[in-house]
Structure formats: structure tokens, C-alpha cells
Amino acid sequence: MSKCSQCDAAISFMSVLNTVNPFKVKCSNCKEAIHIDKKSGGIAVFIILAIIVPLLIIFYGSSGYWLKVMLPVVAAAEVGYFLLIKKGIVKTKQ
Amino acid sequence: MNKLAIISTVIICFIIYTIIPLLIPILFISFPSISTANIFTLALWGVIFLTQLVCMYQIINKNKKWLHIFFFLVFISIFFSIADYVILTVESSENELDITEIINDLLFPVFAAWIVYFSDAKDFFNITKECKNE
Numbered sequence: 001m002s003k004c005s006q007c008d009a010a011i012s013f014m015s016v017l018n019t020v021n022p023f024k025v026k027c028s029n030c031k032e033a034i035h036i037d038k039k040s041g042g043i044a045v046f047i048i049l050a051i052i053v054p055l056l057i058i059f060y061g062s063s064g065y066w067l068k069v070m071l072p073v074v075a076a077a078e079v080g081y082f083l084l085i086k087k088g089i090v091k092t093k094q
Numbered sequence: 095m096n097k098l099a100i101i102s103t104v105i106i107c108f109i110i111y112t113i114i115p116l117l118i119p120i121l122f123i124s125f126p127s128i129s130t131a132n133i134f135t136l137a138l139w140g141v142i143f144l145t146q147l148v149c150m151y152q153i154i155n156k157n158k159k160w161l162h163i164f165f166f167l168v169f170i171s172i173f174f175s176i177a178d179y180v181i182l183t184v185e186s187s188e189n190e191l192d193i194t195e196i197i198n199d200l201l202f203p204v205f206a207a208w209i210v211y212f213s214d215a216k217d218f219f220n221i222t223k224e225c226k227n228e
Binding site for chain 1 (some may be wrong): 095096098099194195197198199201202209212213214215
């Protein structure tokens with residue numbers, strides 16, 4: 001499990017959800033920046049984008065696009081990235 | 095990264111909710127029959143356009159007060175858009191009012207507001223934190 005190097009707190013889902021940079025997550029406990037390993041993080045981000053971007057393009061223009069397509073797809077991508085960090089597949093820099 | 099997130103969000107909102115609604119009356123006003131509604135819409139969006147330009151300049155200069163004004167004007171635009179949809183649907187007896195369409199219209203601006211107010215990008219307005227991160 002990936003933890004904050006400063007306070008040893010586990011990385012929370014809200015930390016991952018709130019970040020605008022997928023390679024830098026802010027610890028929800030001590031507010032210190034947790035740097036994500038560029039190699040494993042980069043591969044994870046690439047795979048997630050490779051899945052979600054075609055989905056968003058295919059369904060673009062369908063009725064209720066934002067509610068029925070964009071919201072679930074982006075939420076699933078965020079949950080997926082969080083689980084990859086939590087399981088330690090995407091590593092954090094110590 | 096925070097600066098990029100804030101500026102891109104603001105610019106996208108400006109294009110979708112101000113530039114496009116402003117262009118529609120401009121295109122229709124060129125026709126010979128100019129309606130009062132078109133002139134009113136043009137004047138309203140003209141004022142919103144100019145105010146938002148000032149807001150964007152102030153937002154780039156990390157003045158958070160102007161962000162509230164900017165999003166207030168964005169939500170005015172959305173309010174008019176939703177009101178338009180509701181009135182047209184109620185007037186025509188064929189179509190039923192679809193709440194999911196209204197939620198669908200609201201999702202993007204709410205998402206944009208969440209980015210600038212609640213995500214880590216809000217540190218852009220906190221000068222000390224931003225300097226620390228850099």
C-alpha cells in the first residue's frame with residue numbers, strides 16, 4: 001500500500017480525486033506533496049487514457065452525454081487510478 | 095499545473111457560456127428584421143462578455159474575488175439556457191420536461207466550479223502555498 005513519506009498516512013481517494021497533476025498527489029493528512037513514480041504512473045495514466053478517450057469520443061453527442069457517459073467514465077478512471085496507487089502497482093517516490 | 099488548470103477551465107467556460115451565446119444574436123441581428131429580443135440578448139451578453147474579460151485578467155493576477163463574479167456570470171448564462179429549455183418544453187405540449195437534460199446542462203459548469211474551488215488547483219490563489227510547491 002502506498003503511503004505518505006512524511007506522515008505515513010495512506011493515500012486517500014479524495015487526494016487522488018482533487019489533484020490536477022496525476023504525478024503529484026497532496027496528502028490529505030499533512031498536505032505534503034506525494035510524488036508518483038513517473039514510469040509506473042505514466043504507464044497507468046496512458047492505459048487509462050487509452051481506454052477512456054475512445055469511449056468519450058464514441059459516445060460524444062449522445063443524449064445525456066455528461067450525465068450518462070462523461071460522469072461514470074471519469075469516476076471509473078479516478079477509482080481505477082486510486083486503486084492502482086493503493087495496491088502499490090503505481091509506486092510513490094520516497 | 096495549477097495555473098494551467100485554472101486558466102484552461104476559465105477559458106473553456108468563457109467560450110461555451112459567453113462567446114457562443116454572444117455569437118448567436120450577432121448572426122441573427124444581421125438579418126433585415128431585427129427583433130427587440132435579439133438586441134436585448136446582444137446587450138446582455140455584451141455586458142457579460144466585457145465583465146468576464148476583466149474577470150479573466152484579474153483571475154490571471156490571482157485575484158480570487160473576481161473568480162466569484164466570473165462563475166456568477168457563467169451560472170446566469172446557464173440559468174437562461176435552462177429557463178429557455180423549460181419554457182419551450184412547457185409551451186409545446188408534445189415534449190415532456192426531461193430533468194436529466196437539465197442535470198446534463200448543469201454538470202459541466204459544476205465540474206468546472208469544482209476544479210477551481212475544491213481541487214488542488216485552488217492553491218493557485220494561495221500565493222504562499224503556490225510558491226512552496228514551485
